Amino acid sequence: MTRPITLTASYEHCRRVNARHGRSFYLATLLLPEWKRRHVHALYGFARHVDDVVDATGPGSRAGRAAALDGVTARLEASMAGEPVRDPVLPAFVHTVRSFGIEHGDIEAFMSSMRADLTVTRYDTYRDLLAYMEGSAAAIGLMMLPVLETVPGAARTAREPAAELGRAFQLTNFLRDVAEDLARDRIYLPLEDMRKFGVREAELERGGAGPGMRELVAFEAERARLHYRRAREGIEMLVPSSRPCIRAAAALYGGILDEIAAVGHDVLGGRARVPRRRRAAIYVRHLVAASAAARAERRPPPAGSRHGRAR
Template identity: 70%
Template structure:
């Protein structure tokens, strides 16, 4: 029997998942103090791990069983039992270390399970219900790691939710064709009707004018979520702010690329050019380094 993965190896596995699948966000995490990065990677790694189960093309009915098995292993790991899993040792260590709300974890798993049976959302409110678990709670799970200022944890929660929603809606707009290949439509059906768009229109190699208008409408919703998230950055300790500012710019940059393409999300996947990503990183690096040094400075002790 293979021994359970060590904690260090589990954190490294999560880091690699983040580096491979969340390149923009991974770049932003490099602006965090080193001790915070591994915890952010653990939270990302768990979310990605579950997402890969529900998105797998080659598992069919086994996806439900695989998600059940993950949930069972998670329960055991949270109870302190060793588990044969590459992600859970790091994830549960982070959960215990920062008092991550178990209700947020449960909400996330409910949304992942919804992906096994729900492939359409009638209204934006319905979609928001799904995104509450798939995205908003990721923001609130990250919050204790990012460290709100004293007394700001309660007020910082809503901006953290909004940033998660903004990132998720941006992904939905970028990945319309990819999601449709999995049989899913994350653009609300009421909005498709409003602009005279059918699901068949989303299968075209290029976006028709009505599809572009629909995407522009949803992009404005995403921009509103980004605006509502901004106030939360100042509620974090200084060493976490450059990371979140960079992530805000990088994901917002995907929306900019979508606009530049005339809102045609069917002709190709919108990406922020590598040089621009590096420029965003470099712009925030000095502030990140200064804040990290300031936090490490030991205050003088009066005899």
């Protein structure tokens, strides 16, 4: 009988998934205190694992993907109930959920949006797309929040900015990945906006961005920037050692919008990437603050302080 994967191996698997598939985000996580990183990797690894299940391609893939997602759901429920499972990401994910009291409602919202990807391929309005992103993006930000930690009294207030950052990241990804999503017969550009700018699906399939398509992308990019601005106030609600990571992540993902703008908002001509030199510069810019904040948090309270007195 095959033994279930160990917790240590599961955390390492999630770290490798993050390093391989989320290079910009992985770079930002290096600014976190070491003990927090593995939990962030666990959340990313789980989200990526489920996303890969619903994105799988091949003959008869819709039925196969549905069955595979059912399998993930069943293993997740079993693992949450304390049963050992043979899954590379669930031991780390469930351990993180339990360790930080991550709300099960956020997990359920995420799984619901992933299941929607099996059947829903178009969104008529931006409101419809936002409803999808409540599970696929906002819920991820909310799951991350307990790991990142908030300053005293800010746990509830910080939820909406965390959700906004999740929306900003995903809308950025939608704009970057228009061609890739179209290959899976999915369009995450609201259809009413496509009609407003005179963009037809045939234009997306041809791969050449005309004036209307460029205007549409610029319009959606401004929406993403608005989400970034709304998320900004939440960074100060985090403990100091988590702020450099999130500032860097926002700069790295926001940089994708800058790269899209630099090519005239033509997202069909190639996948926008933040140059390696710029990514490195963003990381270095926040490294000193991250190191200082981590050292300060490790420092014991002064003798005689409220937290330092013997009880």
